[in-house]
Amino acid sequence: MFDRIKSFASDFFVTGEPMIYASDVAIVLVLAAIIFTLTFLKKWKWLWREWITTVDHKKIGIMYLVSALLMMFRGGVDALLMRTQLALPDQNLLDPEHYNQIFTTHGTIMILFMAMPFLFAMFNIAVPLQLGARDVAFPFLNAVSFWLFFFGALLFNLSFVIGGSPDAGWTSYAPLTELGFDKGPGENFYLLGVQISGIGSMATGINFLVTILKMRAPGMKMMRLPLFCWSVVASCVVIIFAFPALTVALALLMIDRIAGAHFFTMLHGGNPMMFLNLFWVWGHPEVYIVVLPAYGIYSEIVSTFSKKKIFGYKTMVISLMIISVVSYFVWAHHYFTMGASAGVNSFFAVASMLIGIPTGVKIFNWLFTMFRGRISMKLPMLWTLAFIPCFAMGGATGIMLAMAPADYQYHNSYFLIAHFHQVLIGGVAFGLLAGMYYWWPKMFGFRLNEALGKWGFWFFNIGFYVCFMPQYLLGFMGMTRRVSTYSADTGWTDFNFISSIGAYLMGIGFLFIVVQVLYSIKYGERDLTGDPWNGRTLEWAIPSPAPHYNFAHIPEVKEVDAWWGMKERGESLVQLNRKKKFTPIHMPKNSGIPFIMAVFFFISGFGFVFGWYWIAALGLLGVAICMIARSNNRNTDYHIPAEEVEETEAAYGRV
């Protein structure tokens, strides 16, 4: 009996790796500390009532943000481990198997569990406020989305200590990921973690598209939408049409693995390249999903911090929508080297280059907005300014990669690595950080310390170029991606060493950001105006942090920059409060079902990972029961009484 338990445990838990043992200890200690603190401070009820069951878009946004920052930390540690391993030739810090696992989790986490939730944080925090709405169109679904992401990410991260991490790259290409080559549960963790959080992403895409189409304040025509909302429209359209391809690809691969089908195997009529095809049908649009909202954030920031109306609003909108449609026609550029016909490769090469045109239009519009503006160099603007040259360079190397014949040289080399990090960090991560700084006072009611943030900014930015510029050269010198070590006579040592220094500088930059947040929680300047940046859109018309119902009275929108126009005419929402009577406000009720349902999804996913189908079935049964319970619940909303609204507004000094 004891031997059986022992042999089970040695398969079940990851063993033999000192770093993982250390993490085991750390995980247990942190969990114990959290449980102790919550119990000691009697906060369990508070946690359940205020956060776990919430359907408030502002709180869900904050939870997305916190999760994204934690995941950024984990993905960042993965990156630093890889860079440490590669700093010098012939190192043994990580063995090849462990190295495979680390680049896999780094990629998956940074795209799916860092960039996506960070974006959704921005969607949740800003979109309803910019629209003049009181919540998203489907608040319950919004909570479901968050918890599905959360438990999907948890399942994925669990592979670190239980069962072993996935090790086939974030792209998880078949046939390497078929059962014949990859027995372990690691790959199952990838498939199920990504699948579960993918359901949440899909729901978020639908939710925000409907919110923007249906819940705008009176007078806010589509051509008066703030540009961030337009970018969310573009991004959601891409989410809705791209994510099903990922769902199908992962589901078919899972059927291959657990039911012995042959969709992507080498034999019995399977076609591994079809997995690549389906993966990139989602995968390329995915990068537009993450970068389009970043464009929206830059547009808001450039206009606010230059104190000018955005240059070329209409062309901005048109170029966003063109990118979102053309993004369906470019996916095959990820495998030009498959050897498709000249016709196929030319078509996808030209389509990929076409994307550069609307993007270029946007870059020039941002530059012209800044031209002769009164620019104030606050943190959001700094990150935006750093984005423009970085993204322009990333775009230029992207055009190089888009040339199919030349791609045969660059394919899967460090040139590619440098390119996509430059567009994803320079484009997406910079944008998300800029957005975080921009909306932070609106989320929490205080400002972040500028000096510490500037240290973080410079470390991160200089570190970025030191880290990734040498990688372009390494690519030209023949270094391919995913190599776990190299010998000194390749001549790659110098550039790799420089690159690793850069990675550490970026790590220091991230630490400064963490310190900045912690410092500002205690000493940050309170934002009493609700409009710390002299903003232009409606979210700055209400106090910070926004009250539960957002707008006591919903304003009438007359132009593109609604709040700026109101300020110029000397109007404000306080006047509206004085002029109009307070009325009861209709709000959605909190619900525990999203959380419980996601827990069942997690249980089911865990069962599938280990092939324990009774657990999987139990989990799915729980999911179904949650859905039925929700469908039969008629008591889903309530009204905040007019007196309570008046009291809250009075507490903000706005009556």
Next chain:
Amino acid sequence: MSQSHVKANEKHPLFPIKNVIGFVLSLILTFVALGLGAAHILPFGPIMLIIMGLAVLQIAVQLFFFMHFMESDGPAYHVIGLTIGIINAVAVIGGTIWVMTFNSQVH
């Protein structure tokens, strides 16, 4: 918002007969496709054509029985959405066939 809720409750009958018919139809379409694939009674080409036809029918079932395609209060956003959806489906399915056909020739 509250008004539209009330209206929606009034309009729907107590038993969702429309959804049940849609559910049964979509199951039939799915199992016919599965059966055709598993039974090997037809050559590859005709099976593909029939399955694609079934897929189009499936889309119609989903749109009319579940997605309230004929109902709308306000601008007809769903028509734009459907147009983009069709562009996307044509791009993905057509593109995949185009890209992968060549690949199978090389095999």
